[in-house]
Amino acid sequence: MALVLNEEQTMLRESARGFIGDNAPVAHLRKLRDDNDATGFSRALWKNFAEMGFSGLLVPDEFGGSGLGCVEAGVVMEEIGRNLMPSPFLATAVLAASALTRGGSAAQKSEHLPKIADGSLLAALAIDEGAKHRPLQTAMQAVRSGNGFKLSGAKAFVVDGHVADLLIVAARSAGQPGDDAGLTLFLVDPKTKGIALERTAMVDSHNAARIEFDNVEVDADSVLGELDQGGALLEGILNVGRGAVASEMVGVSEEVFGRTVTYLKERKQFGKLIGEFQALQHRAAHLYTEIEITRAAVLKALQTLDADFDHAAAAVAVAKARAGTTATLAVQEGVQMHGGMGMTDQFDIGFFMKRARVCQELFGDSNFHADQLARLKNY
C-alpha cells in the first residue's frame, strides 16, 4: 500500500476541511469557553456532522454507517486538530464505534451502532483511574451478583463522560491490578443507580468527567466481548484511539507550524523580517522535518490498523510517541517565535498549546509508548 492518501481519502479530507473550517474554526472553541458552556461542544453542529456521515465513518454499512477504516477516521481527526473543534467524534464515532464493532454481540451492535451512525447516541470510554494512563493497573471491581455484576470504583478523565448516554467501562472481574488477564468491559447506562458523575473542565476547554461507581448493578448481557478476556479487546480499541489522537496532533502541529511560518514572513525586527534570521530558519526547518516524519509514521500506523489489526501495536506506539513529542515541540516553538504575542489569550496559539498537552496525556504519553515499544522488542 502506498503511504499516501488515495483519491477517496483525499476527497474526504477536503470535505472535512471545508466543513470544519467553515463551521468550527478556533473562534468556535473560544466562544464556547468564554460562555462557560456546560456541554463544551455544539449539539447542533454534531447533528450536522452526523448528516455529513462523519459520525458513522467506522460503523459497518449494515448498521447505517459507511464502514470505512482508521485512515479515514484519522483524516477527520487531523482536521479536528487543525481547528481545535470540540466534538464527540473521538469518544463516540471512533472509540465506541470500534469497541462495539469489534466486541459487541449482535444485540449490542444493532441496539447502539445505528444510533452512533445517526448521531443520536453519545458514548464514552472509562479506563483510567490514576494520574497517568495505565490500563493494566485497572482496579475497579466487577463482582458477580445474581445474574450480573456489581461495579465499584472510580474513573478519571472520561472524555465526554459528562454528556455520554452510554459508558464503556473497564473493570477487573478477576486478578490484581497489573495483571494481563481478568479485565472485562461493560456497557453501562450512566443513569444507573450508584453512579456519581462530576464534569471536569480541562485546560484545553474540552470536557471530561470523573465518575464514581458505588455497587452499580449491571446485567450479564452488559458484558462487551468476553468475560475476563477484555484486555486484548481494550488494547485494540485503545490502539485505534491512539492512532486517532496521533492524527489530531499532526493537525495541531501542522496548523501551529503554518501560522508560525506565516508570522516569520510578516514580523519585522532590527529592520528585517524575523524569518531572515538563520537561528529561526534552522529551527523552523527542523520542526518541518519532525512534522513530516511524524506524519508518515502516523499514516503508517493507521494503514497497519486497517490492514493487519492484530500486529499494529508497534506502529501505533511509534506514531503516538512521535506525535506527542512533535506536537509539544510545535506548540512550544510556535509560542516562542511569536514572542510576547504568543503569550496573549487574545491570540489563538495558546489554545493549540493546551490541546497538545491534553492529547499528549490521552491514552499514553510519549514515555508510555517508548516503554511499550521496548517491551514489544524484548528489552
Place this chain on the structure above:
Amino acid sequence: MPDLDQFRSETRAWLAANCPPEMRLPMQNDEDTYWGGRNAVFTSEPQRVWFERMRDKGWTVPDWPKEYGGGGLDGAEVKVLREEMAAIGARSPLSSFGIWMLGPALLKYGTEEQKQEYLPKIARGEIRWCQGYSEPNAGSDLASLQTRAISDGDDFLITGSKIWTSYANYADWIFCLVRTDSSAKKHDGISFILFDMTSPGVSTKPILLISGKSPFCETFFDGVRVPKSHVVGTVNRGWDVAKYLLQHERAMISGMGERGAARPLGQIAADSIGSDEQGRLEDPILRGQIASFEIDEAALACAAERAVDLAKAGQGHPAFSSAMKYYGTELNKRRHEILMSAGGIDALEWDSERSKQGARPRAWLRTKANSIEGGTSEVMLGIVAKRILDLPGA
C-alpha cells in the same frame, strides 16, 4: 495486486536459493563492502557469487531500464525486492557512487550515447567512480569552485585541485565539476564532466581520517585533456546536473543507518549490559534513550517510504531529500553514540582481532562525517528553510 504477490513469492524463493548465508550476516567492516571497478577483488567466494547472481538479474540496479543493464522493475516491485532482502538481512551486492549518484544524473541528463556507454558498466560494477565536487575553498559554498577547464579544439584542458574526494585512489573514473566560464555568474559557468583517473595529469594523495582510515584524498589535475563529448548536460549548465545528483546523494546518505541493522539496538545493549527480572534493560535511562531512538528510526523509515510514494504520485518536493538527509544523518550519529554506550569499555578497543580491528569505534567516528559529507546539516536546514518554507533572505 495478485501480480505483485506472485512477484513477492518468486523473489523470496529466488533470494532463498541464491543469497549465500554469509551474505545475510551484518557487515562488520569496510572489507565486507564490494565496490566493483577495474581493480576490484572479492574478499570471499560468497561475496563474488552473490554479486554475480544479482548482477546477472540486473538487480544491482533493479529500477533501471533493462537496456541499460537494470532489472526493469517498477516502483512497487523494487519496494518488494528491498523488503524481501531486508527480511533475510541480505547485504547490498554492490556499493557504488555510480549507482547512487551518477547513474540517476545520466538517466536524466545524459545523451543516448553516454547512457549506452556508462550505465551498463555501472550496473555491472565495471567502473568505480569518485566525486570531484569539493575544493579547498569551495565546501558548503560549492559553486565558488575554481578548477578550470580551458577549451582546446574538441577537448578541455583541466587544471586545479579537489579535496575530500572519497576513494579517489581506488576510482577508475571521476565525475567532476569544473569552471568553463569564469566571467559568468557563480552558478552559470560550471560544467559537469567525466574522465578517466588514469589520464595524464591526474594525481591523488590520501588524507587520514579520525577513524584511522583514509578513504579520501586530495586530487590534483594538471592540464588533464578530456574530450568535450564527456560533458554531461549543457556546457556551463552543469549546476543543474550537480544539484540533481546531490538530491540522490542526500537520499542515499539519509538511509545509511538502515544498513546492517539486523537486531534491535535494545537487544544489542542487553547482550552487554544485562536485563532485570522483568526482561528490561539493566540501565533504565539508556533503555529510554534507545526506545526513543528506535521510535525516531522507525518513523524515519516511514518517511523514506512515503517520500518515494509521494514522488510517484507527483506530490513530492525536490528539496525534501535535504530534510531526510539532515534527519537521517543526525539519527545515525545518535545510533552510534548509543552503540558506544551499550558497548562500554569493550567498544573502546581499537587494534585487535577480538574487536575486529576496532570496527565499532571506527564506525562511530566515521558517522560524524554523515552530517558533513554531501552538504552539512546546517546547509540542509538552510535549503529546507528557503526552498520548502520559502523563508526570506538569500
